[in-house]
Amino acid sequence: MTAETSDRAADPAPAVSGVGGAVDERDAAMSELLGIRSSIDNIDAALIHLLAERFKFTQQVGRLKARHGLPPSDPDREKRQIARLRALAEDAHLDPAFAEKWFNFVVAEVIQHHEELAGNGGSDEL
């Protein structure tokens, strides 16, 4: 029982100032923080799984191109991909420069990964 306890036990806890209130507020903030972290963790799991699928598709394209002697790269496609991702980022209120940098990072990793696996750098789909 604290000084703030009243007979109206069913009412929500009153907003109080002072030390007890500050601790309550901090607890509420920590609880909110844990909830947001849980959302970040869910998003990260989704991102990892989508990246795994993306890799599967780019590997499939690499095999297809090798089998049919298709041109290994298509610079115009990369330009179109970047322009499209920048536009999507803008619509989603994500910094377009970050989106482009992020795409280039993933592409560089895809190329490096393929080179390590295949011993060649000539048939990478981005």
Add this chain to the structure above:
Amino acid sequence: MTAETSDRAADPAPAVSGVGGAVDERDAAMSELLGIRSSIDNIDAALIHLLAERFKFTQQVGRLKARHGLPPSDPDREKRQIARLRALAEDAHLDPAFAEKWFNFVVAEVIQHHEELAGNGGSDEL
């Protein structure tokens, strides 16, 4: 009308060898390639939108921590995040080293972005 045209117009095109068949096969491969590229584009759009949501959450955490004087960083959380993402990557057949490198890239960008916006580097959630 080509040499391969028959009266059985409703039948699928027969598999033929020789120059015409090679061209058909290449056309089929190109068509398959365009289909896979379309899937890659869909995945990239999903990735961009999830990254946009992730940024919104990390910015929300930054504001929450500033408002309630919560500790700016939590090194243990970052370690747990990396271990979890590596395990998820392994289950999804994605190179865990790539997953960790990718996470570090996103985190570095988040920190840089926050520093640019807020003029401080002390309240970043990863």
